[in-house]
Amino acid sequence: xxxxxxxxxxxxxxxxxxxxxxxxxxVDGGRDPSEVxxxxxxxxxxxxxxxGFLGFDRLRELSHAAEDLLDSIRDGExxxxxxxxxxxxxxxxxxxxxxETISRTGGDGAEAYAGLVGRLRExxxxxxxxxxxxxPPPSAPVxxxxxxxxxxxxxxxxxxxxxxxxxxxPKLVRPPAPGSSPPSQTPAVPPPTAAPSxxxxxxxxxxxAARPExxxxxxxxxxxxxxxxxxxxxxxxxxxxxxxxxxxxxxCHEAARxxxxxxxxxxxxxxxxxxxxxxxxxxxxxPIDNAFTRLPRVCRDAAQATAKRVxxxxxxxxxxxxxxLLEAIxxxxxxxxxxxxxxGVERPEQRVAAGxxxxxxxxxxxxxxGGQVVVEVQDDxxxxxxxxxRQKAVSSGLVTAEExxxxxxxxxxxxxxxPGFSTAExxxxxxxxxxxxxxxxxxVERIGGSVEMVSRAGRGSVCRVxxxxxxxxxxxxxxxxxxxxxxxxxxNLSELxxxxxxxxARLLAVVQGTSVLxxxxxxxxxxxxxxxxxxxxxxxxxxxxxxxxxxxxxxRQFGLLVDEVGDTEEIVVKPxxxxxxxxxVYSGATVRGDGRVxxxxxxxxxxxxxxxxxxxxxxxxPADAADLATGLSRRSYLLLRGADDGRLAIPLGEVxxxxxxxxxxxxxxxxxxxxxxRGRILPLVRLSSALVERRxxxxxxxGAPPQRVHVVVQAVGGRDVGLVVDSVLDVVEEAVMLDAxxxxxxVVGCAVxxxxxxxxxxxxxxxxxxxxxxxxxxxx
Amino acid sequence: xxxxxxxxxxxxxxxxxxxxxAEIREVVRxxxxxxxxLAGGAVRGLVNLRGQIAMAVxxxxxxxxxxxxxxxxxxxxxxxxxxxxxxLTVDDVGDVILVPADSIERPPETLRPGVRxxxxxICKRDDGLVLLLDTSRAIAIGALRREPDSKP
Numbered sequence: 001x002x003x004x005x006x007x008x009x010x011x012x013x014x015x016x017x018x019x020x021x022x023x024x025x026x027v028d029g030g031r032d033p034s035e036v037x038x039x040x041x042x043x044x045x046x047x048x049x050x051x052g053f054l055g056f057d058r059l060r061e062l063s064h065a066a067e068d069l070l071d072s073i074r075d076g077e078x079x080x081x082x083x084x085x086x087x088x089x090x091x092x093x094x095x096x097x098x099x100e101t102i103s104r105t106g107g108d109g110a111e112a113y114a115g116l117v118g119r120l121r122e123x124x125x126x127x128x129x130x131x132x133x134x135x136p137p138p139s140a141p142v143x144x145x146x147x148x149x150x151x152x153x154x155x156x157x158x159x160x161x162x163x164x165x166x167x168x169x170p171k172l173v174r175p176p177a178p179g180s181s182p183p184s185q186t187p188a189v190p191p192p193t194a195a196p197s198x199x200x201x202x203x204x205x206x207x208x209a210a211r212p213e214x215x216x217x218x219x220x221x222x223x224x225x226x227x228x229x230x231x232x233x234x235x236x237x238x239x240x241x242x243x244x245x246x247x248x249x250x251x252c253h254e255a256a257r258x259x260x261x262x263x264x265x266x267x268x269x270x271x272x273x274x275x276x277x278x279x280x281x282x283x284x285x286x287p288i289d290n291a292f293t294r295l296p297r298v299c300r301d302a303a304q305a306t307a308k309r310v311x312x313x314x315x316x317x318x319x320x321x322x323x324x325l326l327e328a329i330x331x332x333x334x335x336x337x338x339x340x341x342x343x344g345v346e347r348p349e350q351r352v353a354a355g356x357x358x359x360x361x362x363x364x365x366x367x368x369x370g371g372q373v374v375v376e377v378q379d380d381x382x383x384x385x386x387x388x389x390r391q392k393a394v395s396s397g398l399v400t401a402e403e404x405x406x407x408x409x410x411x412x413x414x415x416x417x418x419p420g421f422s423t424a425e426x427x428x429x430x431x432x433x434x435x436x437x438x439x440x441x442x443x444v445e446r447i448g449g450s451v452e453m454v455s456r457a458g459r460g461s462v463c464r465v466x467x468x469x470x471x472x473x474x475x476x477x478x479x480x481x482x483x484x485x486x487x488x489x490x491x492n493l494s495e496l497x498x499x500x501x502x503x504x505a506r507l508l509a510v511v512q513g514t515s516v517l518x519x520x521x522x523x524x525x526x527x528x529x530x531x532x533x534x535x536x537x538x539x540x541x542x543x544x545x546x547x548x549x550x551x552x553x554x555x556r557q558f559g560l561l562v563d564e565v566g567d568t569e570e571i572v573v574k575p576x577x578x579x580x581x582x583x584x585v586y587s588g589a590t591v592r593g594d595g596r597v598x599x600x601x602x603x604x605x606x607x608x609x610x611x612x613x614x615x616x617x618x619x620x621x622p623a624d625a626a627d628l629a630t631g632l633s634r635r636s637y638l639l640l641r642g643a644d645d646g647r648l649a650i651p652l653g654e655v656x657x658x659x660x661x662x663x664x665x666x667x668x669x670x671x672x673x674x675x676x677x678r679g680r681i682l683p684l685v686r687l688s689s690a691l692v693e694r695r696x697x698x699x700x701x702x703g704a705p706p707q708r709v710h711v712v713v714q715a716v717g718g719r720d721v722g723l724v725v726d727s728v729l730d731v732v733e734e735a736v737m738l739d740a741x742x743x744x745x746x747v748v749g750c751a752v753x754x755x756x757x758x759x760x761x762x763x764x765x766x767x768x769x770x771x772x773x774x775x776x777x778x779x780x
Numbered sequence: 781x782x783x784x785x786x787x788x789x790x791x792x793x794x795x796x797x798x799x800x801x802a803e804i805r806e807v808v809r810x811x812x813x814x815x816x817x818l819a820g821g822a823v824r825g826l827v828n829l830r831g832q833i834a835m836a837v838x839x840x841x842x843x844x845x846x847x848x849x850x851x852x853x854x855x856x857x858x859x860x861x862x863x864x865x866x867x868l869t870v871d872d873v874g875d876v877i878l879v880p881a882d883s884i885e886r887p888p889e890t891l892r893p894g895v896r897x898x899x900x901x902i903c904k905r906d907d908g909l910v911l912l913l914d915t916s917r918a919i920a921i922g923a924l925r926r927e928p929d930s931k932p
Contacts, residue, residue: 242831484814533817574833576826577864579920583818589826589833597814597826597833 018293025296033080041070056108065120241572247273252593289317302341309359316366332440336377344379378462384455417441478566482535492603501544517559525612526559553607641727647758657713685770789874805858836867
């Protein structure tokens with residue numbers, strides 16, 4: 001029982017400390033202290049009460065002293081100044097240390113924090129003698145009793161002894177004024193001199209009224225949520241993973257049989273599984289805000305240590321991420337922020353000289369992009385000095401002077417992430433010891449993410465971290481090579497290219513002994529999967545064509561030549577043993593519908609092994625620096641011709657595949673239209689009917705019907721749906737500024753793409769609306 | 781007097797080896813193996829054990845014995861390693877026998893080094909010698925030489 005209380009206390013305390021830290025720092029940022037004082041007081045009060053009950057005297061004493069200080073501030077006796085914030089932050093640090101000691105040893109350690117307690121007392125008492133406050137009547141302690149009643153009587157000291165100090169303490173610090181009424185008098189009205197302006201006269205004694213009853217957790221009134229141990233969620237996730245596998249197997253068997261009843265049941269199980277999977281994944285999602293809580297403190301400490309003035313702004317804190325992944329990026333984020341303050345933002349005098357505001361800004365923003373979450377840490381400092389990076393890399397022996405001279409900007413910035421690299425001219429206490437950025441990259445890549453840096457001289461730099469939304473179940477493309485199938489995570493995939501024999505000479509080439517793929521003017525390195533894995537060079541399909549999968553690794557594209565491209569599936573990634581993991585080419589394995597095991601390719605590892613990360617001379621996106629100024633990242637869009645020759649764009653981030661089909665293959669069904677697609681039925685929605693044109697009714701097909709239409713395949717609510725579009729113009733990669741004020745149903749807004757005003761479609765909304773309409777009609 | 785231990789014998793290229801029964805999870809025949817390119821050495825690949833993925837190690841290759849002639853039977857002995865199950869592929873599984881713990885002797889110095897380091901003892905039986913496998917060493921593939929030409 002006591003263990004449970006302890007466990008809950010520790011969990012709650014951890015959360016409280018994080019929010020508290022942020023609140024305290026917000027006072028420095030100009031927030032009204034009175035808003036923060038009450039909450040902070042309450043936290044210390046609760047900690048003190050529980051610590052006393054559990055017998056942690058050091059914890060109790062420390063929170064007690066902090067509580068007294070806050071009490072004085074609340075009563076207007078002491079002003080909240082910067083040193084107050086400093087002292088309270090030190091208390092938080094000490095509480096963390098004590099917590100750690102408790103969880104390690106079960107006791108709260110021998111360190112008494114006498115100095116800190118003394119400083120707190122001193123601060124609290126600094127004005128106490130001059131403006132005394134009337135003690136609440138002795139009957140006030142009564143609210144404390146419920147806590148004792150709710151909890152079982154402690155085994156050691158009697159309850160009275162435990163709770164006595166709670167009320168007795170303030171007297172020690174603030175003796176009642178000589179002339180005030182005796183404590184027994186009930187509604188003690190403070191003498192006017194002592195009455196702070198914040199206490200209205202009508203209110204009964206402020207200290208006791210504002211004092212919350214201990215034992216009431218701040219979230220106790222929230223009936224809509226429940227604390228669930230992470231282990232339970234992990235188990236649920238594993239079970240759902242197994243269910244997805246079994247579902248895949250069922251669909252596999254069902255396809256081999258012509259049994260409509262079996263088919264219906266398995267379709268239903270398919271839908272239920274997708275729904276269950278989504279719900280369980282949602283339960284594991286947490287707002288990224290949880291990883292942001294430490295950042296204001298980190299920024300403040302780093303700024304103080306380097307004598308800089310830095311403001312931290314965060315955005316997109318509500319972006320959700322799987323809990324495991326959230327934990328994994330917590331430390332890298334701390335490091336990136338620290339690094340941005342230490343290396344990015346210049347000293348105040350340098351900033352003023354450069355015509356910038358004295359105070360630097362570090363902006364941390366998170367947003368979702370397809371199946372990934374992107375977190376950017378951006379500073380408005382001087383940018384990375386590329387020349388200095390090159391020199392440093394040479395002097396630390398990472399590259400030779402000759403190699404350094406040939407490095408592109410992107411490759412130079414990449415050096416920052418190499419182990420043993422540091423650019424700081426002086427080694428400060430917080431960074432510049434040559435550890436850190438490489439650890440950031442290792443940690444982020446371990447969870448299937450990537451990190452890259454973009455810099456612009458004089459304007460600042462951005463570190464962009466990309467992590468998958470969730471780890472365990474990921475959509476993946478199955479490719480064939482040798483006689484085996486491999487899974488490529490969708491997150492790394494940018495497009496599929498089929499090279500028919502007659503175009504092979506144009507699209508595939510060998511330049512200076514390296515195979516390359518020509519793709520819309522860009523030249524991408526080409527890696528033959530079979531050759532790389534030494535299972536034999538890639539083969540042609542039956543019709544002589546070759547299949548290339550264009551992949552992304554660390555912001556760089558390369559083509560992977562495979563024998564055959566298969567389906568997109570949801571796969572359950574299982575870890576490999578350490579021995580196979582260290583090959584660096586596979587990130588896991590999965591069981592497929594037929595019961596066979598398939599390896600999941602580690603795209604970064606593969607790229608590194610094939611040497612396409614180091615060797616690629618030209619960065620694929622030369623306009624990065626320009627994008628930096630606007631804070632936009634480049635995305636790929638599918639450009640379409642709309643009504644009246646208007647332009648439409650589909651963000652490709654969420655698109656699974658783009659297929660070309662003959663219109664004749666589209667079959668009418670009870671619930672709309674569909675095509676037979678890779679052995680399954682793919683429901684279709686026509687863009688022309690889903691998107692209501694403003695200017696005229698859905699346009700009638702002009703002239704002859706198109707020879708081929710394009711189908712954009714996307715997952716909606718856990719199942720694949722196709723959007724039929726008939727005039728694809730191009731695929732472009734651009735950084736665009738979206739004007740959301742021009743949004744309408746199915747359109748997220750307008751943007752200028754390729755110099756023309758283009759409506760950017762919300763395909764998920766179009767598809768789900770398109771799927772709802774016929775279904776309702778069929779039901780009604 | 782030490783407790784007798786239960787061991788299960790198996791055949792590999794004419795020799796008899798054995799494993800403590802307590803270490804064996806199950807014996808499976810006819811598993812479909814997915815090769816792991818670049819793993820090299822004794823790793824045959826990955827198998828699906830009712831949804832769990834296990835690495836399969838061919839003990840013939842582990843002991844540097846000639847490859848199993850195609851068409852010859854093979855049996856997978858599943859053992860529990862720290863990180864999950866591992867399949868040891870052998871020619872055939874024999875009997876479960878009880879041997880007194882003190883009848884197990886140190887492997888003779890004359891054993892080939894590639895074999896000796898994976899054997900933790902030898903046990904004399906009426907029908908010949910039984911080599912007791914050191915399971916944890918046998919499945920420690922990390923100890924295998926890494927691919928000579930793999931890039932850093």
